[in-house]
Amino acid sequence: MFAFVTLVLVLLGGPGASALDNGLALTPTMGWLPWERFTCNVDCLEDPENCISEQLFMQMAELMVSEGWKDVGYEYVCIDDCWLASKRNKDGTLKADPKRFPSGIGHLANFVHSRGLKLGIYQDVGTLTCAGYPGSFGYYDIDAQTFADWGVDLLKFDGCYYKDIESLVEGYKYMSIALNRTGRSILYSCEWPLYSRPFQEPNYTEIRQYCNHWRNYGDILDSWSSVKSILAWTASKQESLVPAAGPGGWNDPDMLVIGNFGLSWDQQVTQMALWAIMAAPLFMSNDLRHISPRSKGLLQNKDVIAINQDPLGKQGYRLRKDKNFEVWERPLSNLAWAVAVLNQKEIGGPQKYAFSTSALGQGLGCVPACFITQILPVKEELGLYTWISLLKVLVNPTGTVLLKLQAYQPDEYSSHTTGVGFVSNNDTNDYSDYDDNNATSDDIISIITVLEPL
């Protein structure tokens, strides 16, 4: 019991330390990142459409505006590895590959800014980037200044080819300070805990002070087993991860691979729902030129994005694992909760899961009552529930049902109200709707009548 109470307090507490003081990432960052989909394709002769080149980023920027991505919040067009020339300039400054980025990064930044978007770039704390291009080690100040001069808005700082754990940690800190010193607002995306964990348990209080988000776990792949392993790992470490997240600093479970090849529809729904629960940065790694309307609709779903971007800024957690079902929940602003029910069974058809609302929102999600909306896989008003209702959902194999619970606030009602019951046919205390969970909006009107708003 003590352990459970402690876990609850830990998970509900705010972040243990102040965030990096650059005023950025007050909600999880949203944007596009090529790595998972385009990797290190540098063959612009054979594959000009898909190679890492300025053309690719310009096309994505155009589409982010014309196809509604920007309107729903995707803002950062990011460059990942393999943009560099094989050597620095003679003066030590970085240089983009002249063939693939003939106009240079400054020009690309202007282009992206002219579309109302922001540009992200990639470098590495060590001597080489993960793909073997010149790293920032020994050049932190010069590189930070170069990025600022070019008009870069985000730096993803990888952790390959570091000398030792001390230089890795010091390098991440140093680059944060160097970016800050440039005077330009540059969001700082780290992989510090991912690389330091083999040597020491990450100190998230410290990491939060230097980074706007941080990768904890290995690279995502375009597969269900990869998404599944990220979820399992995150749940296993949630006692330390969840309190670390908050406005200004977020755990980063890696890119969204929705719209690619490896995830079924239900698995795409699961990724979107759980990335919202985890308050994850939403970096799509897909081809915005070729994406199905269904995947696009999922990635642009405003209700899910609103959960991800909730201003309270608390990360959700796995509440329970019940055979093949997992229930996750996340506190939201205005006494609301997001709840995700994931069916891990990889055989059979849709499965029913029934559980009491009293388990949700730390026992308070539906006190005295709540209105529940199913957000995914399709939007549906489920109606009004009390704190002791039985909630039933039907979940496809490897799929997720995402719900939003909106609590009624007792102080909005007169003090003589001691409880709340469903009212059907104008009869107070008729619990028939509670029994079959068929509360409708008529019931809400009735309930409000009974509760006599002040």
Ligand code: GLA
């Ligand atoms: C690492 C990172 C990836 C990607 C590649 C690029 O593996 O974790 O996200 O940036 O490097 O080489």
